[in-house]
Amino acid sequence: MAKLTFKTDFCKGCGLCVDACPKKLLRLANEKINKKGHHPAEITDQSACVGCASCALMCPDCVIQVER
Amino acid sequence: MAVVFQKPKALADIPMHYCPGCTHGIIHRLVAEVIDELGIEGKTIGIAPVGCSVMAYNYFTCDMIEAAHGRAPAIATGVKRSDPENHIVFTYQGDGDLASIGMAETVHAAARNENITVIFVNNAIYGMTGGQMAPTSLPGQITQTSPYGRDPKLCGYPIRVCEMLSQLEGPEYLERVTVNSVANIRKAKKAIKKAFQNQIDGKGFSLVEVVSSCPTNWGMTPQAALKWIDDNMIPYYPLGVYKDRTAEQEAAK
Numbered sequence: 001m002a003k004l005t006f007k008t009d010f011c012k013g014c015g016l017c018v019d020a021c022p023k024k025l026l027r028l029a030n031e032k033i034n035k036k037g038h039h040p041a042e043i044t045d046q047s048a049c050v051g052c053a054s055c056a057l058m059c060p061d062c063v064i065q066v067e068r
Numbered sequence: 069m070a071v072v073f074q075k076p077k078a079l080a081d082i083p084m085h086y087c088p089g090c091t092h093g094i095i096h097r098l099v100a101e102v103i104d105e106l107g108i109e110g111k112t113i114g115i116a117p118v119g120c121s122v123m124a125y126n127y128f129t130c131d132m133i134e135a136a137h138g139r140a141p142a143i144a145t146g147v148k149r150s151d152p153e154n155h156i157v158f159t160y161q162g163d164g165d166l167a168s169i170g171m172a173e174t175v176h177a178a179a180r181n182e183n184i185t186v187i188f189v190n191n192a193i194y195g196m197t198g199g200q201m202a203p204t205s206l207p208g209q210i211t212q213t214s215p216y217g218r219d220p221k222l223c224g225y226p227i228r229v230c231e232m233l234s235q236l237e238g239p240e241y242l243e244r245v246t247v248n249s250v251a252n253i254r255k256a257k258k259a260i261k262k263a264f265q266n267q268i269d270g271k272g273f274s275l276v277e278v279v280s281s282c283p284t285n286w287g288m289t290p291q292a293a294l295k296w297i298d299d300n301m302i303p304y305y306p307l308g309v310y311k312d313r314t315a316e317q318e319a320a321k
Contacts, residue, residue, distance in 0.1 A: 014089030014290040053073040060093025066073035
């Protein structure tokens with residue numbers, strides 16, 4: 001069981017984390033807009049996350065904090 | 069639960085100005101993580117370049133100096149020589165900075181084997197000024213100033229900085245890495261850490277060339293840009309260690 005915390009207002013919606021997730025658990029929230037005007041990344045199924053931190057390694061803006 | 073990944077302490081908690089998907093953010097973070105791990109934040113002085121990363125001094129929490137265009141290795145030389153025992157000096161430069169206007173400073177700092185660390189971000193284009201052709205733009209690459217693709221007959225061939233510097237006796241360590249996948253990011257961090265460790269050990273000039281992307285000026289999505297690195301950049305700029313004098317001396321024993 002792992003926990004991801006998103007600093008949503010830092011997210012630029014580039015989607016690199018979405019592609020980096022080996023379990024395809026991330027998505028860009030098309031119905032949300034953050035302070036910068038981007039669709040921020042979010043996790044779809046927190047319980048399935050193993051905390052590999054691939055998304056956080058790939059994120060250029062340090063949006064994601066990973067706990068495990 | 070323990071925190072296994074968070075923003076490094078050597079990176080300020082403010083949003084960066086880079087375009088979405090720009091790998092500058094990843095490279096900034098790798099440098100900051102290395103500074104944290106080596107515990108050298110208090111004595112590190114970074115030299116910021118001119119280019120997209122001109123405002124790098126806002127993002128690193130160590131002391132930073134802004135250099136004139138291309139002159140970062142010259143300023144780093146002065147800072148390092150003024151107090152070599154107590155300062156760790158690194159420069160962070162793009163290809164438009166290091167490989168064109170700053171070429172002389174770079175080559176001579178390497179030839180003198182100055183004990184500094186150079187992080188060279190190569191994205192084959194001038195990013196900040198709007199996507200003009202750089203000394204590292206690939207043959208056939210479309211840029212603002214080569215709209216029909218770079219013609220080597222007219223503009224010459226791109227410069228491979230690591231290969232060129234490896235011909236000098238001076239430099240201690242030269243490696244080319246990229247950050248287009250999780251595995252490559254881990255390798256890049258290892259190379260950057262080694263470049264800083266070399267300086268702490270007093271070994272001399274270390275340069276890590278990071279093959280990077282520029283989704284905005286290449287005119288593609290961040291995902292396509294990372295793939296473009298694999299398909300076009302890596303064949304022209306092969307990854308690997310180009311010089312590691314300590315390892316060569318060990319092998320010769």
